[in-house]
Amino acid sequence: MSETVNQTNPSFGKLIRKAVQSFGLPRLIIAGFLLLLFILAPFVNADLPMQITNTINRFSWNAVLVLAMVPMVHSGCGLNFGLPLGIVAGLLGGTLSIELGFRGPASFFISILIATPFALLFGGGYGWLLNRIKGGEMMIATYVGFSSVSFMCMMWLLLPYHSPNMVWGLSGKGLRTTISLEGYYDKALANFLQINIGKLSIPVGTLLFFAVLAFGMWAFLHTKTGTAMTAVGSNPTFARAAGINVDRIRLLSVIMSTWLGAVGILVYEQGFGFIQLYNAPFYMALPAVSAILIGGASVNKASIMNVIIGTFLFQGIVTMTPTVMNNMIHMDMSEVIRMIASNGMILYALTRKTEVRR
């Protein structure tokens, strides 16, 4: 027992192998591919500064939605395929703030304020449900997400909205599929402290807003409750034996995730400039899930770094492939590549789930 622990001198090759292992081979491949796209761009006459601006913009729109994955991953509820539920709460907040007549950048924060009670309510019900079906969270989450979107498809038509900016022109009732945010919270964050260097423009406000939320999440995970959340995800039986109320922690994580989903969609809208209703939330969960997985998260481990790296890589590929590919082979391959990357990552991550051994 008294012997000293031998520190072996790792050779250079071993060091590289270890670095690759810790960074993850799939991430390395995707990062390499993205780098290749950036290098290729000038040769195929693509506008590089423009592309970088696009990448950063899309990163800023999506980062919060990806961040919304973190709490549920930590508490062991898996990837939040039910993100559309949070998005629906955000959409309610956004449309209600317009209906109530709030204008300008302030309406962004009003929207968040209005969306919050919806997110708490939806998240609470969703969390209660997930506590009842432990072990099958991700499948049920998918259904919750889809059914909430379908339900809201009816509600967008039936709810008594009147604002002429939002309802169908002819009948005067029912919300339109796409609502312009001009005059409301369009670019509410993006225009704040925006930096423009030639063709390159950086939406500092949006990035700052994300940074604040990400810092909040990081800080939360360092508190007593945050530590408990990680432990619940790592081994619920251990947590229970240590006197943790596992169900309550899981509920909290689901509510946090749903709220971040609501805020995330509002951030997305202010950058994009439009509210998209009806079927649009269907397509929001998968990119967020694959982004955090590309970032190196697993089904029960995720860090803020995973969020940042993953969002950047995923959105980078989504922005860069169309232009570079189109200019190169004059054929639209972007959708195919996006599908392969996002679905492939999800499949890869789900096969990794077996790492939880007993």
Added chain:
Amino acid sequence: MTTANQTAVPLLEMRNVKKDFFGNQVLTDINLKLNAGEVLGLVGENGAGKTTLMKILFGMDEIRETGGYGGEILLNGEKVSFSSPFDALAKGIGMVHQEFSLIPGFTATENILLNREPKRHSVVAEVFGERFNKLDRGAMKQQAEAAIDKMGVYIDGEMTISQMPVGHKQFTEIARELSKDQLKLLILDEPTAVLTEHEAIALLDSIRGMASRGIAVIFITHRLQEILSVCDRVAVMRDGCLVQDVNAKETSVQEITRWMVGRTVAGTEASHREIREGKVIMSIRRLWVDMPGETVRDVNLDVFEGEILGIGGLAGQGKLGIPNGVMGLYEAGGKVLFQGKEIALNAPRRCLDASLAFVSEDRRGVGLLLDESLEWNIAFPAMQIQNKFLKNYLGGLVKWRDEKAIREVTEKYIDELAIRCTSSRQNAKELSGGNQQKVCLAKAFALEPQFLFVSEPTRGIDVGAKALVLNALKKFNQESGVTIVMISSELEELRQVCDRIAIVSGGKIAGILPATDSSEDFGMLMVSQVK
């Protein structure tokens, strides 16, 4: 029974069979002979090596995966070496396991003849091969019934397994083995553990019936009375050695018990502390615990302040259920008083708040955060329950993890318990079993409890680590005055550490004796109420 089938060459012969698991010797030079039509009772404490021996005989994969075995096994005088259970089956060895391997949705008949069904020719099979032949239901029924007849206990062949009482499932398994024509040797691994008294008697009858048909039976059980009533010979195993092999008629329950538990190993001195019949710190009244496989029925127990109380007994008798029930991990009822106050059952938090702590027998499942660092593992419960290792900001609104304090306490315990690791940041799953157990202890010590339950602290760890763990417990008890209740299957270990030892049998406390009493007395208590 035996004399009729006595032949010059025994059906089964084991010569110097040895087995070690990664240097840990579990079987030493087993020599055993078994004639056709003979019933051999195999007894021994848990961990004595009975199951390992049977696995070797049956050619189980895990034996080969862990490096095979030494010595040789002869069947009808011919050396055999099975590379899989299929080979063993082909040579006429059948085994009925403790866990059922039946398909719940199929009928008994279908299960009995699974994959050996008589078939009727079908046209499709001409094209797609014989797996497309039709099942001959009539012949299946006949064969299954013949097997059930052979067993001598009636079960309904048309009943689906999921609807059967547990005893009938056991009989279905036996009938499956009997339906194999080539069956020469049947191994029954604790078949009566799940049976009612009536069913057990029927099973014993059917064992006699099989023997008279010339089938040799190896019968493993903890119920010694059954052994004496049905077996021709009794083989007693202890610590991986075959210590006795005698005629059943020439022995008694007392004698077998003594062979089972009596150690001849030197250097095991019992604890010599005076028993402190002092203040009662915990009293348990009419406790029942619904823990699968370890049901506690009615436990009444008083624990004195400052003592080390051992709880022993055979597996499945309920000793593990006691701490798990009191600590709220399994559903329990009854009354538990701690320092005169009643503590709520089924609520782990209440027990922990009352400064009780528990080191679980399920290290990997309950005891550790395998994917987290040692720091987290050791500090987590103390942080969550007692708000230790936290920094308060904003008037206590934000409770921030104090990484430095956590590292300090972890390093303190790494030194104290000699936990072998690369750093306090290493993940718990990378440590060896013994070191993981020390982490579990450190976790409990960090809570600074007044009362500690330690369940199977030495299960699956090597001898060196064992001594360290036991000494750490003794030291913790002496220096901090903590009352410790230690649950263990190994009686000798309890006798080394504890002041008093309670033996659990049949879900009840069969008796409490000072650790200095003889092994024989403890052994008698262990089997006294086995159900």
